[in-house]
Amino acid sequence: MSEEMNLGVNQEFREGDIVKGVAAQVEDKAVIVSIEGAPYDGIVPISELSSLHIEKASDVVSVGEEFELMITKVEEENFVLSKRKVDALKAWDKLENQFATGEIFEAEVKDVVKGGLVVDLGVRGFVPASLVEDHFVEDFEDYKGKTLSFKITELDKEKGRLILSHRAVLEQEKASKKKSVFGEIKSGDILEGTVQRIATFGAFVDIGGVDGLVHISQISHEHIDDVSSVLSEGQSVKVKVLSVDPENERISLSIKDTLPGPWSNIEENVSKGAVLTGTVKRLVSFGAFVEVFPGIEGLVHISQISHKHINTPHEVLKEGQEVEVKVLDVNANDKRLSLSIKDLQENQAKEEVIDYELPEEASGFSFSDVIGDQLKRFSGK
Known part of the structure; x- marks a missing residue:
């Protein structure tokens, strides 16, 4: 009877068959399952529960949970089963379609490993560090448990290789935004x-x-x-x-x-006759440009530089020199400011002329005394 039962089992339940099982007992390193229509239970080793590394079977399976399993080995009064292989079979068809169409999908980051992230899609998906973001990320620890959007960039079913990219999704979104912006702005x-x-x-x-x-x-x-x-x-x-x-x-x-230009409301801040301190910015043949406010330059025409005749502004001025100027005219519309250095030197120049005309021997005498003596000489008296 026992021999006939075993024979029947081997004929009815073979390696590679997909069966339905219910978790009857969950141990640390395996799950005992009852199989629909089978004369005895089967065992799912912890390594066959998921494509990812699992510390304890109870972390992913609960008693009474039902799932599809593949028979990987038929032993005497026992089956060895795999949930991982069934998940992979279902997953590859879907993944191949997503890869072909360039579909974007969301998935949870299950683990952070050296070099990148791990995602469970029925098969183990790997996200290299360079494909996580479109910028450098120093530490990926915060990514565990996060749900991100991905595209498949590489798929090889035979080798079980699945490479995902979140960066590709970001770049695609940016390209779409860029196209939209270029179509809207002017x-x-x-x-x-x-x-x-x-x-x-x-x-x-x-x-x-x-x-x-x-x-x-x-x-x-x-x-x-x-x-x-x-x-x-x-x-x-x-x-x-x-x-x-x-x-x-x-x-x-x-x-x-x-931003408001430097010439905005210039007439309210600078009036004709005002005395300002500025810096000589440029010297040209016809005068000097003096900056009196940030971004505001006025022209001191060569005729307004000195009371003395000069051939070029370079004779008395140099770039970077700080000077005092008098405002002759303000024209905000044309952004013109006419300045004079000479007008502030006029009194000083007159004093120099008077000092130059007085003889040294007149020191101590009044101006009228000196003029009177000179008039007597001219009159012959």
């Missing part, structure tokens, strides 16, 4: 942005999924030598779109054009 638009990266020649600003360049000359009305002295990564800024080049995916932006 020159002259005023937008809110975030400084993403600082460079020696300017700053890259994110304006909604696309980075545009603010050249150093477009950051401020004032001259800037170091971009990082006025901007920092993560800073929110308002920008004006200068130009859009969808073909080359380039956007030129300006922060300066969203």
